[in-house]
Amino acid sequence: MTVQQSDGIREKWFTRAVSAAGALTLAYSIYRLSFEPFRLDWMLLLIFVALATWRAEVWIPGVRSKITLTDTFVYIGALMLGPWAASVLASIDGLARSPRGAKAKRLGTVGINMAAMNLAVLASSLLAVEMFGPLDELVYDTARVNEFAFAMLVIALGNYIINTGIIAAAxxxxxxxxxxxxxVGDYLWTSAVFLVGMIAAGLICKVIAAFGFYWLVLSIPIMLLTYLTYKIYLGKVESSNQHIETLTKLHLATIESLTMAIDAKDPLTRGHIKRVRRLAEALARATDYPQDQMEGLKAAALLHDIGKLAVPEHILSKPGRLSSAEYSKVMIHPVVGADILSNVEFPYEVVPIVKHHHEKFDGTGYPSGLKGEEIPLGARIITVVDCYDALTTNRPYRPRYALDQAIELMRRESGRTFDPVILDKFLEIVASLEEALPSLATPAVSIPGIEPDLTGQLVEQAFGKGRTEKALRDIAAAQREVLSLYEISQTLGSTLKLSEVLPIVAAKLENIANFTTLVIYMSEGARLRAAYAIGKNAELLKGTELPSGEGGAGWVAQHRQVLIGGSPLADLELPLGHAAASYRSTAIFPLLREDTLVGTLALYSEEDRGYSADEVRLLETIASHAAAAVHNALVFERTQESALTDNLTGLPNSRYMYSFFDQERNRAERHGYPLMLLMMDLDGFKKINDTYGHHVGDEILRSIAQVARNQLRTGDTLIRYAGDEFVAILHRATPDTVLDLKERLQKAVDGFAHEVRPGRVARVGLSIGHSAYGTDGVAIDELMEIADQRMYEDKIARKRNASSMRVASFPARNA
Structure with a gap:
């Protein structure tokens, strides 16, 4: 067995010690051979054959080990020439098979390889000799076949244990x-290699015992033929395995691409999936997570938030605290994710981890309320790293926590949210992990069974690096567009006041579009009025008017089409003068509500720029939302005005009176000036209705309202209270002012005559009572009651003083 070169520091003394032991073993073996009789020609032949065939090796598919012919010749040396000769052969084999490289690295690797070979072969051979006696006697003694077999087993197993132990330690x-x-992970399953080599050596030794040692030369072609057969067969198996592995990697690369696409939707949490996968893998290794389930944990880390596809984006990106209904919607994502993945037959634990990664150690989590070790180990690991990454990155509802703050928050949840053992292990390694996290923004994500570089290559091969990045940017842009439209819709829907709607539209567009000045024109008959403006020269443009059909904004209003790139001079030259020359381009959109023109939305820029198709489409959509909001605000204002206005006279009505009086009362108290209320009633009005009909009475009411309004001072308010009754609210009015106003009102009304038909007019009188705020009362009902009493007193007095009351009609000459 060989070990790859390493420039680590921790293994330096181990390497030196083992290498020294191997060198001493080789030296002592040569020393022993010089005193013990052995067949030098046989030894030289074995060395020659070993060196000639050291490259003949076959890797076993799926196992990090290989079958070599040289192992067989080392075993033959042990059985035929003894332990010391086998030790020398093993040393030569280890030296030959050591990798080439830098001198310092090579010396350490060569020493380990040689020592692992000769120490293992010598120790196992000496043990077999101690147990069964000289091994060459076992080869030639046909009566001791069982002992020969056990001796081979002892040598093979001893060599396996010592050799792999030294290599695994390094x-x-x-x-x-x-x-x-x-x-266990790398060398447990290599025992078959040692046993196969020993069986081949035993068979060859029996042939040598029967026909002579030089029959070894004849065995070489047989071994080579066997080697070629194995190489071809296992090569095909390896090729098939590689094909399956490539397909698997492509499938996993597809999964990664999809998770990256989901991740790209949110600019604030982008990279979260990458970081969680890397953190989860590191924590799993630190907590002795089952190696055969590691790939499942990696896949679960990539897919743990896939269920958020079922959660509306405006909830996920909400900048404030979630409502209980919104939080309930978020809580479904683990179950949805598990349901999505349940159709995939993963060969390891993925679905349970995804489903339960929001469980809490004390049983208060969701969706199933699992407690303690009922929660899958992988889910407990994901819970820790998912929370850590959420705390240490910016979120829509809060900025990131500092590392020490995040750790302190997590410590408080030990035993409640987190498994204490797993959390403690994570906190031990988090400092070293944090150093690697910043680099995760650029490299490709490593996915189950694939190294990061290879994953990046697969994704780039499948989709192209530039195309992949563009796709992710397009996804992110589409997500921003959706969120912008949602925010605009939500904000515009929060008010029906035109004075608030226009600034909202302008503020949202300021965050989306590039412009120097934005103007919102309102359609008022055949003209456009700049109702709102932001940006450069905004104050100069507010209130300016354009005839419909003139300039860019007028053309858009007349033709109801978008105008991109026109000259802004026609719109801006009159209000801005020479300053208009600095503007280079425009983008103007009609504000249409169904078929009704509400106004135009004009973006003026000092840059000579165009707008892409996506930008125009987004601005058209915003203009449509804005038009609806402006239209609704106008309708609301008209409705509100109608609700507070008397339709007959155009005066404010009684509903308006109560709210207006509260405002005037507060103003009078704040500034300390007097406030008066007049109660007025028409004399003889009922007879006019009875004689000429209500249509004549309505005309007289409209006329009297205009007559009375003309007599009031600027700032006084006349209200039609009910029927033929009117109320006037006078600010800063003294008793003398009230008396003077009363005389002028009664004189003007008495002098008014309404022509019913040629030659016949109708007249009415006006009775007036007053009350003073503070003196006569503070509530409007109190003041109206006092004024009403005085009005009727005035009505009686006017009747007493009048010789006759003209309430019907008189000849025109008497008018």
């Missing part, structure tokens, strides 16, 4: 692996 020290795991 490898374990070099690779920092457990000796037992190294020996």
């Amino acid at each position: 490898v374990s020290l070099s690779k920092k692996r457990s000796f037992v795991k190294t020996w």
Whole structure:
């Protein structure tokens, strides 16, 4: 057996000690041979044959070992010439089969190989001699066949145990692996090689005993023929295995590509799958995870979040705390992932790990509430590394934790969320793992059974490196587009105020599109008005107007088509003057709600740039959302205005009065000025309705409302309260002001005459009462009650003073 060269430091003294022991063994064996009689010609023949055939070897498929012809000749030397001659032959064989390389590396490797060979052969041969006597006597004694067979078994097994033990120790020290795991994983199944070589040697020795030693030369062609037969047969087996392995690697590379595509959807968590796979593998090795299940753990680490395909992206990327309903949706992803993978017949444990990687050690996890060691070991490992990576990377809802903070948080969950033994082992190795994690962003992911470099080659061969990177960028871009549209829809749906909708649209576009200035024009009849603008010169552009059909924005409004790349001068020259010359390109989109033009969305840029098809498509979609939001806001404002406005007179109605009075009361208290309320009622209005009909009464109400409004001061508010009653709210009004206003109102209304038909007019009067805020009350109902009482007192007084009340009609000459 041979060992690969290593430049490790830890195995240096072991290598020197074993090499020294091998050199002393060789020297002592030569010394013993000089005193013991042996057939030198036989020895030289065996050395020649061994050197001539040392390259004749066949690797056993699936096992890290090979069948060699030289092992057979070493065994022949042990059986025919004795242990010391066999030791010399083994030393020569070890030296011949050592790999070539740098001098320092070569010396250590040569020493180990030679020592492993001669120490193992000498020790096992001496043991057989001690048990059965001289071995050459067993070869020639036909009566001692059973002892001969047992002697061969002792030599083969002894050689196997000592040889592989020395090599496994060197490898374990070099690779920092457990000796037992190294020996069991790499050398346990090589015992057949030693037994096959010994059986061949025993048969040849019996032929030599019957026909003479030089029949060995005749056995060489037979052995070579056997070697060629094995090489061809096992070569075909190896070729078939390699074909299967290549297919398996391609399948796994496909899995990796899909998981990378899923990973690429979220820019904040990109690389999470890579890191979890690498961390899980390292932690598994540190916790003596079963080697035959290691590939399953790697696959599960790659696929552990595949169930998140069933979770809406807006939940996964939500920047705030999840609601209980949203968290319930997230909790389904382990079960969904397990269901997706259940159709795949994995040869190792994958589905249980994926399903239970969110279980907690104390039984409070999901989906099954497993506790302690009921949770699969692989799932407990994934739980630790998945949480660690989540804590130490940025997430939509929080920035990353520092390493010491993350470790402290995880320590608190020992025995609750995490298996204490696994967590302690992870914390022991996390510092060394952290050094390797930054490099995971660039190399290809290593997938089960494939080294990272090979995986990258397979993915690149299958898809092409550039094409793969472009595909991942396209996936990420599509995901950003979906999230942007979702955020815009959510935000626009949160308000119905036009004053809030326009800034929201502009702010979202600022994060998506490249522009110097953005203007949102509103359609107002045959003109466009710049209702909102952001960016350079925004204040100069707000409120500017364009005729529909003129300029880029006007052309878009008239033709209701997108305009890309037109000159912005026609839109900007009038409001900006010479500053408009710095703008080079435009992108203008109509804001259409069904067939109704709401306005236009204009992006002006100082760069002479175009927009890709994807950018135009995204902006058109945003414009459609924006148009709907603006349309809804306009409808809402009109509806709200209608709800607070009297349809007949156009005055505010009683619903408006209550909210308006609260505002005025608060303002009066804050600034300390007087606040008055007038209650007004038309005199003789009922008779007009009864005589001429309600349509005449409605016309008189509209006219009286205009007459009264003209008499109020700027800032006073006139409200139609109900029927023929009106209320006026006066700020900063003194009693003298109220008296003067009362006289002017009554004089104006008394002087008003409505022509019912030619030659006949109708007149009404106006009774008025007032109340003062603070003096007469503080609540509006109190003030209205006082004002109403005074109004009726005024009505009685007006009747008493009037000789007659003209409430029906009079000749036109009396008007």
